[in-house]
Amino acid sequence: MRRFDSEQLAQLDASYRRNLINCLPGYKPLQLIGTQNAEGATNLALFSQVIHLGAAPPLIGVLFRPHTVKRDTLENILATRCFTLNQVLPEWHVQAHWTAANWEGSEFDATGLKEERKTSFSAPFVEGSPVQLACLLEEVQTLQINQTVLVIARIEQVFVAEKSLREDGTLDYDALGTVAVTGLDEYHQGQSLGRYSYAKPGIYPSKI
C-alpha cells in the first residue's frame, strides 16, 4: 500500500492531488444536468457530485464548486428553480464528456446530444437517456468550510426505461446499462454481483 499523510497530501502537485482526491470516493453517479436561463437558452453539464438525500419526499443533492466565477448551470437553477438529471449511456458518453468544454452556445448543439422536451416541464431533458428526472429547487446551502454550494432539489417527475423497472420499484442497472465515473475523466460500465436479503444477525445474507 502507498501511504500519503496529511503533510504529503498538502505538498502534492495540485493536479496530482486533484486527480488522487477525486478518485478516492470510488464509483460516482454520472448525470447530465439540463437547464435553461430566463431567456430559454439551454445548457447541459456533466456532474458526479450527486447524492440521494431522502425518499419521502424524494430529494436529491448536487454539489457545485464555489460560486466565485460564472457557473451557468447553477445560475440557471437559481433563476428558473428547475433542472433535469439524465443518466448517460456508453453509446454517447464521449459526447457527455465533451459538454465540459467551454462552449460559447448550448452544449446540446455543440456536442450533438439531442434535447428532449416534455410538456409537463420547462427544463430540457437528454433524448435517449433511460433515467430522466425532473427536479425542482428546494434549498441552497453554502458549505462554510470551502464555499461549495449544495443544491437540494425535490424529484418532481421520474422517467425510467420500462425494461429496467422491477416489481419492487428497484432499477436493474444491467438492463439500464448506464455509466459511472471515477475521478474526473474515466467512465465505467457496471455488472451486477447480485442483490442480497435484508441483513439480520446470525443469518448469512442470501441472493434475492
Added chain:
Amino acid sequence: MRRFDSEQLAQLDASYRRNLINCLPGYKPLQLIGTQNAEGATNLALFSQVIHLGAAPPLIGVLFRPHTVKRDTLENILATRCFTLNQVLPEWHVQAHWTAANWEGSEFDATGLKEERKTSFSAPFVEGSPVQLACLLEEVQTLQINQTVLVIARIEQVFVAEKSLREDGTLDYDALGTVAVTGLDEYHQGQSLGRYSYAKPGIYPSKI
C-alpha cells in the same frame, strides 16, 4: 418509458418508493465506515451516501439519516472526531452487506471482516481494503429540509494499493476491482470504458 409524476410518487407504497428513489442517482460509492466509541468498542457500517467535497484541502462528506434514533457510527464520530472509509472488494461484499444487521457487539467480530490497526490513527480500518482513508471530523450540518446530517471530514491519510496508483495521481479502478452499489441492496463491479482528454470546444475528446 414509465413516468411517475409527483402525485404518483407521493402515493407509492413506502417500500416501493424507497427502492425506486434510492435507485435514481445511479451507481453510488460503497464505503465501510470504521469507528470506535470513547471506550474503544468498534463499529463497522456500510454507506453509499458519500460525496467528494473538495481536493485542497481534501474533504469528503457522509450523509446520515436523521439523528432521531441511536446511530452508532454518527455518535462515535461525534465522540471521537475520527473514522475510516474503506472500499469493498467482491470477495467480501456479502460480509460488508451483513454489517447492516442489528448486531449486539462489533460488526467486525460478527461478520468476520478483520480489523486493521495503523499506529498513526485511532479508528479501525478494514484489512484487505485497497483504498483506506483516515478521516477527521471538521463540521456537521443538519439539512433543514429533512433533518439528515452531513458530516464533513478532512482526509488526513490515504492508503491505496500500489498497483492501482497511476503516475498522474488517478486510481485505476479496473486494477482496484472495488464494488459500487445501486439502491439499497445491489452490488456491482465496474469495467472501464476509458479516460478522455480535457474537453475543448471543436476537438472531439480522445482516449488518454
